[in-house]
Amino acid sequence: MLRALRRQILTPGVKATQVETRGFHVKTTASKDLLETVGRTFLTGYGFAAEARTVAEAEAELEQVPSRFRGFAYEGAAMGFAVMDALPLTSGRRVRDALAARSSQHVYMAYIGVGWALARLPRFLWPDITAYDPLLRWLLLDGYGFHQAYFHTAKYVGEQFVDSAFSWPDEPASYADRVLDQGIGRALWFVCGTDAERVCTQIEGFAPRRHEDLYSGAALAATYAGGVDREELQLLRKRSGEHWPLVAQASAFAAEARVRAGLVVPHTGVATEILCGMSPHEAAELTVRARPGSAEPQAGVAAYEIWRRQTADQFVSLGRC
Secondary structure, rough: OOOHHHHHOOOOOHHHHHHHHHOOOOOOHHHHHHHHHHHHHHHHHHHHHHOOHHHHHHHHHHOOOOOHHHHHHHHHHHHHHHHHOOOOOOOOOHHHHHHOHHHHHHHHHHHHHHHHHHHHHHHHHOOOOHOOOOOOOHHHHHHHHHHHHHOOHHHHHHHHOOOOOOOOOOOOOOHHHHHHHHHHHHHHHHHHHHHOOHHHHHHHHHHHHHHHHHHHHHHHHHHHOOOOEEEEEEHHHHHOOOHHHHHHHHHHHHHHHHHHHHOOOOOHHHHHHHHHOHHHHHHHHHHHHHOOOOOOOEEEOHHHHHHHHHHHHHHHHOOOO
């Protein structure tokens, strides 16, 4: 009973993820249902983490979630584990234990979920960022950026807010804004109701220097979450213009997330065929080959950005972009 009460107290209400509540665009009833299912599933995963006695107990519940949405449940659970770790009288090890267990198969989604927790926790309760994988911990910022654009849409999308005072322990610290924009780009897929044309128009209203990362984030969401047909994916590819290589890169990263977790669904293949010119497994393998051997910055460029660039360059050299 105490655990159930804890879940009820800690878990945000599902109404917070409803399209009407958020004021997001409705393209079709099907796209609205998809996005709301993603939101409910995220909160379901969060609730499992908040109520479970152990990480293993939560993961047993997470494994029952349908494959198309299971990654979102693990993302929500990672947020829940991070929030639990910040509470007094806890072991503070739930995220660490999760990443050593089944959540390791969903590592990208898990890091993004922890980024959601950062957006909800006061700074002094943040976990030790330096304890996370130095290459992947940039994804915490992706999750943070998504959360801000999703819940503070008027400010981060309408006003195109940039937090110039945002501090981050990784070097180069200036790269933080760019990863935040990748998360904002993913959120635009939800804000615009999976309407590819609307997403592109929204992105093109931002400062040109931000277009590349926003398009990349949108392409990742288009591949992982879906909600579009072949024609809309082709439009996204065409409208991205010179940023097309980073669109292919992001689609490949989404494919790698689904392949690694064994959650490839038919839409994944449609998206990578159009955005990457190859199958999900081929795209995933390409990202693995492009992964840098060191997590240290090189010539002032963050290793995560080197990974993105080397992946994009592979698509260019193969003539796919």
